[in-house]
Each structure stands twice: as C-alpha cells, then as structure tokens.
Amino acid sequence: MKHIIFQGGLKLFFWLGKILKKQHLQKFSILLGSLLYYIPWSRKHIAFENLKIAFQGQYSEKELKKILKKFIQEVILTALEVAFIVKKNEKLASWAKAEELEVLDEALKQNKGVIALSGHIGNIPVMLAWLAEKGYPVAVLFKEGKYLPKGFLYNLISSYKIYPIPMHSDREVPKEIIKALNKNMIVFILADQARPGVYAKFFGKYVQCQKGAFVIALRKNSPIIPIFIVREKEEHTIKIYREEKIFQSLEPSQNKSFLSSDEYVVRLIENYNFILESLIRKYPEQYYWFHRRFKKSLD
Known part of the structure; x- marks a missing residue:
C-alpha cells in the first residue's frame, strides 16, 4: 500500500x-x-x-x-x-548563487579530488545540478528510495551529467569514491545520517556518525570541503566553507597513531556537525527531520 x-x-x-x-x-x-x-x-x-x-x-x-x-x-x-x-528542462543559473566558489577551484587545483561534506538541508538536487551545469565534475553518493521506481535516482542524477555512486555495499562504495577522487571529481557525501561507525556530538547528544568519508579523505590526502544549500528568500544559496573549518581547534600532530585514530576522526566529525547544526538553528524548517537522526543516541 x-x-x-x-x-x-x-x-x-x-x-x-x-x-x-x-x-x-x-x-x-x-x-x-x-x-x-x-x-x-x-x-x-x-x-x-x-x-x-x-x-x-x-x-x-x-x-x-x-x-x-x-x-x-x-x-x-x-x-x-x-x-x-x-x-x-530548466536551466539552473538563476535558481542559486554560491558563496566562496573559489574555495572549490583552489581545492581542485590540488588534483586529489574533493570530498564535499553535505547534509540533508535545503534543495540538494538544485545544488548538485547547479554546480554540474557550471562545469564542475560532480559525483554523489546516494541510495535509491525504498518506494521509488527501479533506477529512478540513478537515471535522474545521470541526466544532469553527475557521476552517480550507488550505495550498494560497504565494500564497493569506498572503491567507487576513490575512483571518482582519482578522476579529480567533487564527491558529495551527505554525512548526517545515523550509520554504524562512531559516536559524535550533535545538538548536545552523541549520535551515530559515519566515518568513511573522513577516513578516505585522510588516506588520500584529499581536501575536505563542507558544502550546503539553504533557501534565502526566493533564491537558493550554496554555502561553501574552507577546509580549515573541519580542522579547526586541532593542532598539527606528529603522532601518526593519533592521526589515524577514531578519536581524531570524531573531532573532525564534530567540527562538521557544528557547521551543520549552526545552519539548522538558523533555518530549522529546511532540515530533513524525517530521518531518525537521534536513534540510539547517548546523552
């Protein structure tokens, strides 16, 4: 039914x-x-x-x-x-504007691909399609909806010249992400769903967070750029943050075991969570509250 x-x-x-x-x-x-x-x-x-x-x-x-x-x-x-x-078949140029687009340009010049950390806030398809229309090499990790027709999202994403990375299995997804990074693509990952990994602070609760995107970025030495979209009046604004936002309050360490530890990854995730939480507090009606984000959360 x-x-x-x-x-x-x-x-x-x-x-x-x-x-x-x-x-x-x-x-x-x-x-x-x-x-x-x-x-x-x-x-x-x-x-x-x-x-x-x-x-x-x-x-x-x-x-x-x-x-x-x-x-x-x-x-x-x-x-x-x-x-x-x-x-x-609408063109997206007039639908959105981007803040600090040069951050993406600088990151791509490193030729290591870009991990674009995003979340379920605002009109995400507009953000992806707008960037692709501008000529940016966009890839996105996605999961087909349970009740959608077979291949619906895959076909929709592909039609906008966006490289689709279906979430088939935890074994195959990292390989596909690395393949896209090797092509110097901007790989969008919506990192705010409750998935087994580590616990990190979000709205004062310790919630389940995926760590795969952070681990891959660190191993590949790829830039980690937070990118979100919000509706402001009658226009969408793509907010691009510098990588320093993810590494803020973290001192450079020569301790290799710490840099590869879950503790280090959790601190990166919490910096990402803080950016997302700040946006949600400003635009609470634009976050996708249907997800069970606080499932199995800890105080």
Whole structure:
C-alpha cells in the first residue's frame, strides 16, 4: 500500500511540475503542506520528536509545531521544484548563487579530488545540478528510495551529467569514491545520517556518525570541503566553507597513531556537525527531520 501511495504521489508531483508556473510553486506547497500537517502519519510524528530533542528548552511546543508545519511545506516545495526543473528542462543559473566558489577551484587545483561534506538541508538536487551545469565534475553518493521506481535516482542524477555512486555495499562504495577522487571529481557525501561507525556530538547528544568519508579523505590526502544549500528568500544559496573549518581547534600532530585514530576522526566529525547544526538553528524548517537522526543516541 505504501508503495502504491508513493508511486501515485510521485506521478502527481511530476504532473504538477509540468503544469505549474514557477511563481505558483510556493503557494501550492503552502496549501498542500498545510493539508498534510493536519493529517496524522508516522513520519510527521518522527519529525516532531526529532525537533523536540534538538531544540529542547529553546522553543515551546507551539513554536515547534509551527516549525514542523513550515518544514512539511518546505519538503513539498523542494519536491515541486525538482519536478518543475526536470519537466521543464530548466536551466539552473538563476535558481542559486554560491558563496566562496573559489574555495572549490583552489581545492581542485590540488588534483586529489574533493570530498564535499553535505547534509540533508535545503534543495540538494538544485545544488548538485547547479554546480554540474557550471562545469564542475560532480559525483554523489546516494541510495535509491525504498518506494521509488527501479533506477529512478540513478537515471535522474545521470541526466544532469553527475557521476552517480550507488550505495550498494560497504565494500564497493569506498572503491567507487576513490575512483571518482582519482578522476579529480567533487564527491558529495551527505554525512548526517545515523550509520554504524562512531559516536559524535550533535545538538548536545552523541549520535551515530559515519566515518568513511573522513577516513578516505585522510588516506588520500584529499581536501575536505563542507558544502550546503539553504533557501534565502526566493533564491537558493550554496554555502561553501574552507577546509580549515573541519580542522579547526586541532593542532598539527606528529603522532601518526593519533592521526589515524577514531578519536581524531570524531573531532573532525564534530567540527562538521557544528557547521551543520549552526545552519539548522538558523533555518530549522529546511532540515530533513524525517530521518531518525537521534536513534540510539547517548546523552
């Protein structure tokens, strides 16, 4: 039943993307998002529980419900934008701007590839497609959605001349990432999902974090660049941070065992988490709260 509903919803969004004009997308997302907000469903409950954990003591329950409602509207708007871009074969130049794009240019000059650390905030497809349209060699690690048609994301990503790295197995993925780095590509990894690895601090909780991207970058000596996208008014802003943000507060060490230890990786992850958390606090409705981010978290 979930598969049928999801498939129907996907067809509906692509149909809307075909018939709606760009200026109507936000109004429609507010209407549909408001409707979905008042319908009880499990993912909405998960999102609200995540918001309560993240912003405990900062917002009242009434304020959190307002954020939840805006978040659902934002998810709808993001989906409509993607459908609109795909169906209208829209060029992305006017959809976004990038801050400190020269950071990427400098990193690519090292010819070691780039690990682009991102997260589930903002319209990620717009960010990837915008950079690819600008001529940047973009690759992305992704996992096909459970209820999506077979190969849906792979085909969509490939159509924008983005190198797809499907998450088939923990053994094959590192090989594909290294292959892309060897081609001097910018490998985007959304590193904010709960996956077995190490525990690192995020919103005051110790949560499960993947360490693979950091380990590969350190072994390959590839630049680690945090890159995110957020909606600011009617335009998307791609925020690019210098690598120093990941290594801040870490003194150079001659101790090779420490530099290859989980403790060192955790400190890098927490610097990444701090950047992402700062953005989420500023744009709370734009983070993807449906994930069970605090599953198995520790105080």
